[in-house]
Amino acid sequence: MSAEIKVHLDLLLVQRKMTLTDLSETVGVTLANLSILKRGKAKAIRFTTLVAICEALQCQPGDLLKLEYGVGVKCQSKII
Amino acid sequence: MSIATLLIPAAFLYAGLVYWLLLRFNFKALWQDNGSPTPTAAGASLTGVVKRLLDFFLVLYLFLIVMWLPFIVVMALSQAGNPGWGFDIIAFSGFNIDINALAGVEFTGLRNPEISGKTSVNLDTSNLFAFYLFASSQLIAAITAFYGVVQLRALILSLRKGLSFTAENAIRIKRIGYVVLAWNLANPLMQYFGWGRVIQDFSFTTGGVQLYPAFEINGGGLFLATLLIVLSGVLREAAALSKEHELTI
Numbered sequence: 001m002s003a004e005i006k007v008h009l010d011l012l013l014v015q016r017k018m019t020l021t022d023l024s025e026t027v028g029v030t031l032a033n034l035s036i037l038k039r040g041k042a043k044a045i046r047f048t049t050l051v052a053i054c055e056a057l058q059c060q061p062g063d064l065l066k067l068e069y070g071v072g073v074k075c076q077s078k079i080i
Numbered sequence: 081m082s083i084a085t086l087l088i089p090a091a092f093l094y095a096g097l098v099y100w101l102l103l104r105f106n107f108k109a110l111w112q113d114n115g116s117p118t119p120t121a122a123g124a125s126l127t128g129v130v131k132r133l134l135d136f137f138l139v140l141y142l143f144l145i146v147m148w149l150p151f152i153v154v155m156a157l158s159q160a161g162n163p164g165w166g167f168d169i170i171a172f173s174g175f176n177i178d179i180n181a182l183a184g185v186e187f188t189g190l191r192n193p194e195i196s197g198k199t200s201v202n203l204d205t206s207n208l209f210a211f212y213l214f215a216s217s218q219l220i221a222a223i224t225a226f227y228g229v230v231q232l233r234a235l236i237l238s239l240r241k242g243l244s245f246t247a248e249n250a251i252r253i254k255r256i257g258y259v260v261l262a263w264n265l266a267n268p269l270m271q272y273f274g275w276g277r278v279i280q281d282f283s284f285t286t287g288g289v290q291l292y293p294a295f296e297i298n299g300g301g302l303f304l305a306t307l308l309i310v311l312s313g314v315l316r317e318a319a320a321l322s323k324e325h326e327l328t329i
Contacts, residue, residue: 033329034329036327037329041327042328043328044324044327044328044329045329046328049329
């Protein structure tokens with residue numbers, strides 16, 4: 001059984017009543033990159049980006065990222 | 081039945097076949113520019129010059145490949161109708177000239193009166209095997225060069241778009257490397273066995289001049305091929321790192 005990191009950015013945005021564009025302006029990360037992160041296509045996330053997103057959403061890294069187990073699913077994201 | 085009644089339909093049939101092949105292998109897509117260079121692409125003007133040069137060679141080699149068969153047919157017809165038929169070819173041969181054995185020739189400045197070596201020689205011959213070997217080798221060279229130019233042109237177009245480290249470019253460089261390797265391995269064999277057979281058909285009344293089959297490996301070409309194949313591996317790793325970097329938020 002392999003595991004993968006799931007990004008719950010969409011859920012947090014709904015809870016905070018924010019759009020991806022608002023987050024992009026607050027954090028200073030392009031909309032395209034945030035979209036990659038939201039869709040779970042990102043290979044890695046920088047600590048600085050993680051801190052900025054957590055500050056903007058007022059959450060912990062654990063709220064944004066969850067380790068989920070699944071059969072035959074490759075780990076797509078890692079933290080550097 | 082005259083030759084023209086055969087040749088004219090055959091020419092149309094061949095033109096149709098060439099047209100079908102160009103469509104089948106999507107030559108139009110191969111030819112198109114794929115967009116203008118991006119402002120961030122390094123050396124856009126230089127790649128533009130190289131692209132235009134490669135465009136010229138792409139058309140030239142395609143023309144040579146397409147015209148090869150009609151050329152062979154015309155030569156075969158002229159050979160059949162002309163008893164004094166002959167053709168200039170370039171063959172690879174070893175040679176040995178023993179000046180002592182040549183009547184009426186004296187020398188100064190040489191300790192040993194022999195001149196020998198390996199070189200390309202121009203021959204005017206009516207030997208059909210030599211002609212068809214020369215024509216076939218030219219066709220293979222043109223196809224090889226055409227394939228190399230197609231790959232190199234695609235690489236240049238990719239660089240013009242600012243895409244340096246991509247898996248496709250790594251594959252292209254590897255293909256060019258394999259083509260250079262195959263050519264540098266096959267060419268010496270063709271020189272020795274093919275031209276060797278042609279050379280053996282020539283004879284001289286004096287023992288002072290000798291032509292013999294020669295074998296010459298192009299070390300520089302093999303080194304270049306190895307370098308390109310290794311470089312493609314490095315580029316593949318760079319492409320993987322570049323992709324990972326792009327997907328790092």
